Amino acid sequence: xxxxxxxxxxxxxxxxxxxxxxxxxxxxxxxxxxxxxxxxxxxxxxxxxxxxxxxxxxxxxxxxxxxxxxxxxxxxxxxxxxxxxxxxxxxxxxxxxxxxxxxxxxxxxxxxxxxxxxxxxxxxxxxxxxxxxxxxxxxxxxxxxxxxxxxxxxxxxxxxxxxxxxxxxxxxxxxxxxxxxxxxxxxxxxxxxxxxxxxxxxxxxxxxxxxxxxxxxxxxxxxxxxxxxxxxxxxxxxxxxxxxxxxxxxxxxxxxxxxxxxxxxxxxxxxxxxxxxxxxxxxxxxxxxxxxxxxxxxxxxxxxxxxxxxxxxxxxxxxxxxxxxxxxxxxxxxxxxxxxxxxxxxxxxxxxxxxxxxxxxxxxxxxxxxxxxxxxxxxxxxxxxxx
Amino acid sequence: xxxxxxxxxxxxxxxxxxxxxxxxxxxxxxxxxxxxxxxxxxxxxxxxxxxxxxxxxxxxxxxxxxxxxxxxxxxxxxxxxxxxxxxxxxxxxxxxxxxxxxxxxxxxxxxxxxxxxxxxxxxxxxxxxxxxxxxxxxxxxxxxxxxxxxxxxxxxxxxxxxxxxxxxxxxxxxxxxxxxxxxxxxxxxxxxxxxxxxxxxxxxxxxxxxxxxxxxxxxxxxxxxxxxxxxxxxxxxxxxxxxxxxxxxxxxxxxxxxxxxxxxxxxxxxxxxxxxxxxxxxxxxxxxxxxxxxxxxxxxxxxxxxxxxxxxxxxxxxxxxxxxxxxxxxxxxxxxxxxxxxxxxxxxxxxxxxxxxxxxxxxxxxxxxxxxxxxxxxxxxxxxxxxxxxxxxxxxxxxxxxxxxxxxxxxxxxxxxxxxxxxxxxxxxxxxxxxxxxxxxxxxxxxxxxxxxxxxxxxxxxxxxxxxxxxxxxxxxxxxxxxxxxxxxxxxxxxxxxxxxxxxxxxxxxxxxxxxxxxxxxxxxxxxxxxxxxxxxxxxxxxxxxxxxxxxxxxxxxxxxxxxxxxxxxxxxxxxxxxxxxxxxxxxxxxxxx
Numbered sequence: 001x002x003x004x005x006x007x008x009x010x011x012x013x014x015x016x017x018x019x020x021x022x023x024x025x026x027x028x029x030x031x032x033x034x035x036x037x038x039x040x041x042x043x044x045x046x047x048x049x050x051x052x053x054x055x056x057x058x059x060x061x062x063x064x065x066x067x068x069x070x071x072x073x074x075x076x077x078x079x080x081x082x083x084x085x086x087x088x089x090x091x092x093x094x095x096x097x098x099x100x101x102x103x104x105x106x107x108x109x110x111x112x113x114x115x116x117x118x119x120x121x122x123x124x125x126x127x128x129x130x131x132x133x134x135x136x137x138x139x140x141x142x143x144x145x146x147x148x149x150x151x152x153x154x155x156x157x158x159x160x161x162x163x164x165x166x167x168x169x170x171x172x173x174x175x176x177x178x179x180x181x182x183x184x185x186x187x188x189x190x191x192x193x194x195x196x197x198x199x200x201x202x203x204x205x206x207x208x209x210x211x212x213x214x215x216x217x218x219x220x221x222x223x224x225x226x227x228x229x230x231x232x233x234x235x236x237x238x239x240x241x242x243x244x245x246x247x248x249x250x251x252x253x254x255x256x257x258x259x260x261x262x263x264x265x266x267x268x269x270x271x272x273x274x275x276x277x278x279x280x281x282x283x284x285x286x287x288x289x290x291x292x293x294x295x296x297x298x299x300x301x302x303x304x305x306x307x308x309x310x311x312x313x314x315x316x317x318x319x320x321x322x323x324x325x326x327x328x329x330x331x332x333x334x335x336x337x338x339x340x341x342x343x344x345x346x347x348x349x350x351x352x353x354x355x356x357x358x359x360x361x362x363x364x365x366x367x368x369x370x371x372x373x374x375x376x377x378x379x380x381x382x383x384x385x386x387x
Numbered sequence: 388x389x390x391x392x393x394x395x396x397x398x399x400x401x402x403x404x405x406x407x408x409x410x411x412x413x414x415x416x417x418x419x420x421x422x423x424x425x426x427x428x429x430x431x432x433x434x435x436x437x438x439x440x441x442x443x444x445x446x447x448x449x450x451x452x453x454x455x456x457x458x459x460x461x462x463x464x465x466x467x468x469x470x471x472x473x474x475x476x477x478x479x480x481x482x483x484x485x486x487x488x489x490x491x492x493x494x495x496x497x498x499x500x501x502x503x504x505x506x507x508x509x510x511x512x513x514x515x516x517x518x519x520x521x522x523x524x525x526x527x528x529x530x531x532x533x534x535x536x537x538x539x540x541x542x543x544x545x546x547x548x549x550x551x552x553x554x555x556x557x558x559x560x561x562x563x564x565x566x567x568x569x570x571x572x573x574x575x576x577x578x579x580x581x582x583x584x585x586x587x588x589x590x591x592x593x594x595x596x597x598x599x600x601x602x603x604x605x606x607x608x609x610x611x612x613x614x615x616x617x618x619x620x621x622x623x624x625x626x627x628x629x630x631x632x633x634x635x636x637x638x639x640x641x642x643x644x645x646x647x648x649x650x651x652x653x654x655x656x657x658x659x660x661x662x663x664x665x666x667x668x669x670x671x672x673x674x675x676x677x678x679x680x681x682x683x684x685x686x687x688x689x690x691x692x693x694x695x696x697x698x699x700x701x702x703x704x705x706x707x708x709x710x711x712x713x714x715x716x717x718x719x720x721x722x723x724x725x726x727x728x729x730x731x732x733x734x735x736x737x738x739x740x741x742x743x744x745x746x747x748x749x750x751x752x753x754x755x756x757x758x759x760x761x762x763x764x765x766x767x768x769x770x771x772x773x774x775x776x777x778x779x780x781x782x783x784x785x786x787x788x789x790x791x792x793x794x795x796x797x798x799x800x801x802x803x804x805x806x807x808x809x810x811x812x813x814x815x816x817x818x819x820x821x822x823x824x825x826x827x828x829x830x831x832x833x834x835x836x837x838x839x840x841x842x843x844x845x846x847x848x849x850x851x852x853x854x855x856x857x858x859x860x861x862x863x864x865x866x867x868x869x870x871x872x873x874x875x876x877x878x879x880x881x882x883x884x885x886x887x888x889x890x891x892x893x894x895x896x897x898x899x900x901x902x903x904x905x906x907x908x909x910x911x912x913x914x915x916x917x918x919x920x921x922x923x924x925x926x927x928x929x930x931x932x933x934x935x936x937x938x939x940x941x942x943x944x945x946x947x948x949x950x951x952x953x954x955x956x957x958x959x960x961x962x963x964x965x966x967x968x969x970x971x972x973x974x975x976x977x978x979x980x981x
Contacts, residue, residue, distance in 0.1 A: 177433040177453035319565025326479035357475040
């Protein structure tokens, strides 16, 4: 593991020093394979949380044969504690659209959608203005790729790409069985690339600076810069762009209120790191990269924190698969029972095992990731759960 | 050309067609993987997760029903990881389930119970999360819905959508509140439901069951003042044995009759009799329509469509209310039987019809609704007092302590107990068509239908939509207008196929003159009241038994049934006559699409 000193950088949020549509235009002069290779070389991974290598996704999609391919920008920003995509769409939408357009150009797609979280619908007028500008440029560059906004209906699980696609098709937002993956069989049965807002914006910046420059940021495992939505017991709540690979102790020092007890890294789907492990934790390595970081100080009851998470999960599970639907309820009822004494403390161990079963058997990332926060809180703050 | 893939399951190489699931590949080498949400009739769901297996190179477990076999896959189906996960999933399902198995109708015929027993689930592992506020919906005449027993496998939802295209049941809410419900959570009797009962036969547990009437029937049997008559449908005799220790596809007609008599029914009669009667009325109705179309050039609804299947009838009333004229006005055999029981039978036997309790033993859930239709009171009473499913009859035989396997055969009582092979084949898809053609062709030409042994094979089998063409030559003078006509006949089973047939009619593109439609896949032998499970393999065996029964009948054309000849001579006078119209025909009503 390598780490860096915490460093605020200005890549994604830099003002338009070079117009994003110029980046698009310049990129379109290059060889498509070379462009994909550059993205692979940059080490850019999906910024939504799962961290799949973006260049590979584009490469696979480009290789698919189909009369139509779709590109979906996942702006269903639903992970508790994250709000960076909103800021991106407000401040640098052209980088996002440009990234989508480059993706469309290399993969041969003609239709794009922005799956916008319903709570962000107030952004639509501004986004439409920006889209009109984009369309103008696309026409100028002779690029046959249009972008439309699709409003989600507010389910957390619809951030999962196949549930998102289901919901766009007018069905219940439930994750699909994989395989087939959306790259083969996505929206309306056609090859579909779903990337996070930040992923598209970052890919534009990869082409702006080149993979060689971009890869200089970050560590051996995680490259580039990343937006962090920082909330909780912090005097500096907000969105920050940081180089990947800083240690959590530095992070807590910079953003905490001096009394930081734990940091939830990667939203409720991520891990809760206690102070004693801050020094050994490098943000971005081994953790999800969604960018939600919630800071808890010593006044917070970790039982309440966990209870809150589990209530959220028990509500937001789509309910189709057994481990997630019933498992989330069992974890919630289980910690309540241990707290009020109707189940013995050892019951917590059963629950941790259950959460591991959920990780092994749940259909999608939602149920699979419950164990992250659950085990990390129960293992590190056991006495708070019990007493 | 089909591509093949070779993979390893539990160390054994297995080569299967590309696209086949790991689950089915495992079946080929007799490796059993437990399932719950999986059903052969339905699309893959992959939501119960009980079928997980370990796949080399993957951190998470793989749902074997939802994952296609890939070349070189290495699958282990019984590792500690897999067993522990399956047990955990079972425990979770049990924690969400109303586990009062002793009071459950599906006890001993429940997939959840079987697996829970296999994995020896301790009720105490997890806290019960059964929702306390769930009431049993008993509003429908046909179907009871008990959400406390639902395991959310969505088999009913997929059945209603994929097989029937009715979509009465759907998933609502999410997370802990997720459940299978109806439009606006309305009670089952207020929604667009055909009562076909396919959801029941596809339910792995007791969440969906038919509304049971057998206690009412026992009361009637026990009442010395009541004369209790039962008529049993053709498909009951080829399926009932499955509940009582026989192999699938065993004909138990004689034993069934003996058992029903032992139980105390005063008269055990044969629905096949009224099936034969239906054929006479329906064939004549068709000929009248054809005459109007060909000779007098009157406006008449063609193609004519059969009306024996009450699920289908309710379907067309809801979905195609503007096209009800296509339906034959004939009542179903059950309702003809009921109307005659309290008139003709009562008169012949000298029994006060108010003392008669008329029971129908049916493969069907929708028959219960049909019996309760307000228009089905042409005898002056409720024509059919209760419809029992094959399953209920099986239960009653057990309740009576009858050792079914040891019973001697006996014959149906008389009158209305005589039937032909044509009446028998009503039980299988294509059967009504075949029976009608045997008679219609004879009426038109004076000769038997030109197929070997009267077996009109094009109308048989499990293909969703079938068709047959028959050319009428050397017609009798009365039917000379049909001379040389090549008539097309259509058969559909499963309401999704019925919809295709109807859409053709709506577009004015139907090539048929006469169509048989059955609501349930396979026809009545696959009915919503039949023993569980039902799948294509079982349907085929039951169908084979039906045709066996047909071949064994001395008379195989409805119009040759001596009791049919007699009833027209003694009572009805002539097909489509005044009495027929009063007792054997009915009207339909337009219903709302939503």
